[in-house]
Amino acid sequence: MSLELWIGMLIAAVGTYLIRLLPLLWMQRRLTRSGENGPVDALPKWLVILGPMMIAAVLGVSLVPRTADAAGWLATLIGLGVTLAIWWRTRSLGWPVMGGVLTFGVVVIVARSLM
Amino acid sequence: MSDIGGVRRLHGWLTGVREAIPLLGGYIPVAISFGLISAQAGFSTAETLAISALIYAGASQFLFVGMIASGSPLWLTVAMTLLINVRHVVYAPNIAPWLPKSRWWPWLMHGLTDQIFALAHSRLPQLSESQRVGWFFGAAMLAWLSWIAGSLLGAVAGEWLTSRWPLLGEVMPFALPALFLVLIVPRFTSRRWAAALSVSVAAALVCTLVGLTNIGIPLAAACGALCFYMVRLPETLGTDKGTTKERRPS
Numbered sequence: 001m002s003l004e005l006w007i008g009m010l011i012a013a014v015g016t017y018l019i020r021l022l023p024l025l026w027m028q029r030r031l032t033r034s035g036e037n038g039p040v041d042a043l044p045k046w047l048v049i050l051g052p053m054m055i056a057a058v059l060g061v062s063l064v065p066r067t068a069d070a071a072g073w074l075a076t077l078i079g080l081g082v083t084l085a086i087w088w089r090t091r092s093l094g095w096p097v098m099g100g101v102l103t104f105g106v107v108v109i110v111a112r113s114l115m
Numbered sequence: 116m117s118d119i120g121g122v123r124r125l126h127g128w129l130t131g132v133r134e135a136i137p138l139l140g141g142y143i144p145v146a147i148s149f150g151l152i153s154a155q156a157g158f159s160t161a162e163t164l165a166i167s168a169l170i171y172a173g174a175s176q177f178l179f180v181g182m183i184a185s186g187s188p189l190w191l192t193v194a195m196t197l198l199i200n201v202r203h204v205v206y207a208p209n210i211a212p213w214l215p216k217s218r219w220w221p222w223l224m225h226g227l228t229d230q231i232f233a234l235a236h237s238r239l240p241q242l243s244e245s246q247r248v249g250w251f252f253g254a255a256m257l258a259w260l261s262w263i264a265g266s267l268l269g270a271v272a273g274e275w276l277t278s279r280w281p282l283l284g285e286v287m288p289f290a291l292p293a294l295f296l297v298l299i300v301p302r303f304t305s306r307r308w309a310a311a312l313s314v315s316v317a318a319a320l321v322c323t324l325v326g327l328t329n330i331g332i333p334l335a336a337a338c339g340a341l342c343f344y345m346v347r348l349p350e351t352l353g354t355d356k357g358t359t360k361e362r363r364p365s
Contacts, residue, residue, distance in 0.1 A: 016203070027207060028214075050209070055233040057318070061331050079289055093297055094137060097294050101290050104286055
């Protein structure tokens with residue numbers, strides 16, 4: 001990379017860092033001012049709503065399989081079902097993910113061999 | 116007393132590392148792809164690593180190397196990179212109430228990616244205050260290092276890896292939707308929340324299918340929030356009445 005390109009990359013890096021940092025500093029000041037009302041009250045309501053919506057959106061974006069053919073979609077559907085079923089039984093984080101990934105892999109392999 | 120505090124911090128750190136392990140299934144294959152594309156675009160291994168370590172934002176990194184390789188003006192490349200990352204502005208305020216005082220937080224914000232936010236937003240309220248800095252450090256550090264390691268692997272041996280184990284690159288990323296599903300399901304506490312979250316998931320899926328992945332996240336989240344405010348459904352799934360102060364949507 002040329003010097004110009006390095007500078008551009010550093011600006012992008014610092015800018016991205018500030019996008020993550022500055023809202024924290026703003027919120028921490030707001031929390032300090034809110035004092036005894038408690039931290040949750042200091043959050044604007046729209047922000048309380050938007051947090052879970054962002055996670056749901058990240059889920060939606062990640063649902064599309066790498067190879068978006070019939071086998072990929074079938075594996076996604078069954079994988080999500082198994083993930084949900086294991087979560088329902090264990091209420092844990094790791095086991096449902098592991099079970100979901102294994103199921104996804106098995107369904108992809110089986111479906112591709114049959115199609 | 117300090118020994119007990121140290122043990123708690125270490126326990127928090129280890130918990131963070133353990134709970135971030137599912138993220139690796141999504142991070143490493145994508146990072147390998149980035150390393151490979153970056154190398155093919157003419158960036159050296161050191162430059163690829165610098166981009167991954169310093170920008171550390173998946174989609175915008177692909178855009179950065181792609182635009183540079185295609186000869187786009189540098190100012191436009193930087194502007195587009197930052198524009199894609201603007202969605203991160205809502206992350207830190209959402210977890211701020213759960214962050215105890217520590218001089219480490221400003222530095223740790225470098226690790227606040229989409230995935231770490233989703234994990235932290237669910238887990239921090241459940242941890243004791245003494246464990247939270249350690250937990251975030253462990254989770255964010257594992258994710259960051261795996262992203263850098265994956266980029267290195269992709270830059271050095273990406274072509275060989277993807278040709279030898281093509282299925283692995285397809286199966287492992289499923290860890291991400293599985294993890295996000297587990298994080299979001301407990302939030303379906305009422306019909307109102309269920310409808311709004313479903314709208315958000317569906318909108319993001321549609322955006323991705325039509326090629327609007329980057330704008331898809333903020334756009335879909337806005338659709339979900341709009342649905343939450345506009346649609347009034349009977350609260351039959353649970354006792355959650357929306358944005359009551361005693362039950363933050365967590």
